Amino acid sequence: MARPKPDEDLIKAQLLDAAERLLARYGPAKVTVTEIASECGMSQSNAYRYYPTKQALMAAFAARWFSEVEAKLAEIAQGQGTPRARLRHLLKTQLAIKIERHDRDPALFRAYLELAAANPAAVAAHSKRLSSLIDGLVAETSDGLSGRKINLAATTQAILDATLMVRDPWLIARFRDALDKERADSLIDLAISALD
Template sequence: MSRPLNDHDAIRAQLMDAAEEMVRARGAINLSLSEVAAACGMSQSSFYRYFPSKEAFFEAIAGRWFEELNQIMEEVVASDLPPREKLFQFFARRVAVKRARFEADPALFKANMDLGEEHWEVIRGYVDLADHYMAMILGEAMAEGYFPGYDLDHVVSLTNLMVQPFCNPTVMMDMIRIATPDNLRIVIDTLFEGLAVHQAASSDATNVTALRAIS
């Protein structure tokens, strides 16, 4: 159960809600803190009582976006599911949340993606966390004998390459009709079965560009 908001938390939430309305109405570019403050009936100096900097404000907005997604990742990683099913759930549960958000308000979803690109340094930690959790699942699979002959970094890069429509929200917006659970299941099965028999390492295996998911 979430704790009740105190006045300070309630005003922080109000400021973030005001920013969301502005982003929905006109996009993410050049979001003004003074306008956000004015929309909530306060001065910009008063704004800084609740967020000490512009960076802190965008970190809070990003935290609100990723809170549910991070909880899903933690629950899946901590579960007793076998690695293949765990990897499926790792993506399937999060893409269901993103799909619901997209279908509820496509314009706001896109504006939030633009906001994330504009403040990439803020969300970098969340992206790294998603890669870390995914690597934990893939490491469990390797410990059970999957992906013989491949190192973990290679498997992480291949996985990110294959699951972009199910984890990268920008790609997902263009491929929403095919980013289905059934297709995700096929992708995960293809990953596990396609790498089940290790082929002799070739020069191409050393030329894999590391890819990162966008959570």
């Protein structure tokens, strides 16, 4: 009788879950694939079948973190309501997700920041995807303005600049104590006023 084929997606998810637990404890520099594999009850060589290097495993881990955020924000961008209301909701949700992750496990959040610093291309791609959601909502708002067109690129950039403190995880971590709901709402409202 043939051995059943292992569920690759499940094993990859187990490795990423184990990496998350260990990253929160030790940080990216000190975590090894051997430890991650051991945490899953498998050999190092088996772990390398799914992720050929530690860097590949860490990149997959970061991609999972990014994809969860992107999926939620894309759902909002494509949802119901006016473009302006969806933009406000998107920005508030982006902050809420990051604050929740920071407050739930500050050590893991710092590990994410270290991974981000070590993987600038992945961060740039993630930022570009999120910026395109904002750009799309700005374009929709522009279409609804009677007889007036706005400079889409400049308006999107103004919104991104004005909301940096509520979007950038480094700034969220640094200014977490000062970043209450009232301050965040003021920043978001200021940014959206670029659409007036």
